[in-house]
Amino acid sequence: MTVYTETARFDTGRAMTETEMRKVAPSIFATSAHESRSERFKPIPTIEVLRGLMVEGFVPVGAKQSASRTEGKADFTKHLIRLRRVDDGKVYRVGDTVCEILLKNANDGTSAYELLAGLFRIRCMNSLVTQTGIMDAIKVRHSGDVGAKVIEGTYRVLNEAERTLTAPQDWAAHKLNRDEKQVLAEAVHVLRFGDADGETTTPIKPEQFLIPRRHDDRADDLWTVWNVTQENAIRGGLRGVGRDDLGRARRVRSRAVNGIDQDIKLNKALWLIGEKMAALKATK
Numbered sequence: 001m002t003v004y005t006e007t008a009r010f011d012t013g014r015a016m017t018e019t020e021m022r023k024v025a026p027s028i029f030a031t032s033a034h035e036s037r038s039e040r041f042k043p044i045p046t047i048e049v050l051r052g053l054m055v056e057g058f059v060p061v062g063a064k065q066s067a068s069r070t071e072g073k074a075d076f077t078k079h080l081i082r083l084r085r086v087d088d089g090k091v092y093r094v095g096d097t098v099c100e101i102l103l104k105n106a107n108d109g110t111s112a113y114e115l116l117a118g119l120f121r122i123r124c125m126n127s128l129v130t131q132t133g134i135m136d137a138i139k140v141r142h143s144g145d146v147g148a149k150v151i152e153g154t155y156r157v158l159n160e161a162e163r164t165l166t167a168p169q170d171w172a173a174h175k176l177n178r179d180e181k182q183v184l185a186e187a188v189h190v191l192r193f194g195d196a197d198g199e200t201t202t203p204i205k206p207e208q209f210l211i212p213r214r215h216d217d218r219a220d221d222l223w224t225v226w227n228v229t230q231e232n233a234i235r236g237g238l239r240g241v242g243r244d245d246l247g248r249a250r251r252v253r254s255r256a257v258n259g260i261d262q263d264i265k266l267n268k269a270l271w272l273i274g275e276k277m278a279a280l281k282a283t284k
Contacts, residue, residue: 014086015059018047025065025079030107044113044140046105050081058083058101066106066260078106080260082118095216096122097168101157104260113140115157116264117164121227171223171274174281181225185209187273188229191266192254203240204254209233222281226274233270234263 021028031045050060065079083101092098097119104114115138138153176184189206190198209229212218217228232238236256244250257263 015054016061016063021060021063021081025063025081027065027077027079027106027108028063028081043107044105045107046079046081046103046113049103049105049113050083053083053101053103057085057087059086061086061100064260077108078104078111078260080104092122094122097165098122099165102264104264111261114138114264115153117157118267119164119167167274167278168223171226171278172221174222174278175220176222176225176281177220180277180281181210181220182206184225184273184277185229188233188270191269191273192233202254203242203252204238205240208238208240222274222277226270226277230267230270230274233257233266 018029028046028050031043031047054060060081061084062082063079066077081103083103084098098121100118100120102114102116102118104111104116138157140153185206188209189204190200192209193200193202193204195201209232210225211232212228213231213235217224219225234257236254238254240252242250242252257266
């Protein structure tokens with residue numbers, strides 16, 4: 001989801017420099033709005049918000065921005081930054097869950113300012129992580145008193161980020177039986193492949209979302225099973241055999257979710273499914 005550099009390592013991690021960020025996502029540094037915006041549009045300079053978050057201890061470890069076919073828009077278009085604490089003295093191991101802040105913005109009218117809390121599972125010490133969830137946080141429109149709203153929302157999402165760190169322990173306490181796993185897989189299947197009416201036509205089956213990609217994920221607790229389904233939904237690569245209009249066999253392979261907005265939207269919905277399942281299990 002994010003372009004990572006050596007800054008993201010969990011053994012020798014450091015903050016990205018502004019020079020590094022400018023190379024991969026120059027729109028972070030826009031301090032004015034694109035010429036297509038009206039006077040009512042209030043630009044939110046991402047770099048200024050970012051510097052404020054760094055004072056709070058969160059530093060950028062990865063960044064990316066959307067492509068733009070419109071000449072001159074590349075310096076204003078949608079971008080996403082991942083921020084993490086690297087000076088809190090924590091020592092991480094493979095399999096640990098780390099909390100990061102996701103900052104999305106654009107000054108060309110394609111995105112509101114949005115700050116979200118995200119959870120990621122560490123896959124190896126050289127920065128590979130698997131995104132495990134994005135929690136709904138704050139969104140600020142580019143109009144009115146944006147400065148005050150951004151400051152207020154930033155502190156709110158920081159508190160939310162700390163709260164979500166209990167999810168791995170809470171969800172891991174709930175064991176899922178075969179039927180519960182199937183229900184979870186079917187919900188993710190519809191979310192990933194369903195149309196506006198919730199109908200699916202893909203030959204890829206719900207059960208395929210339950211197939212772990214690594215040995216450590218062979219467990220029956222909600223946290224592990226949910227992570228398996230989430231990773232299969234986001235990373236793609238699931239295969240199936242369907243039929244074309246002439247009845248001939250046609251092999252299909254699910255695509256990875258790479259778009260900034262699609263990724264965030266799908267992860268929010270997946271997280272909600274996990275929360276609902278955890279709440280149901282807690283009442284039993």
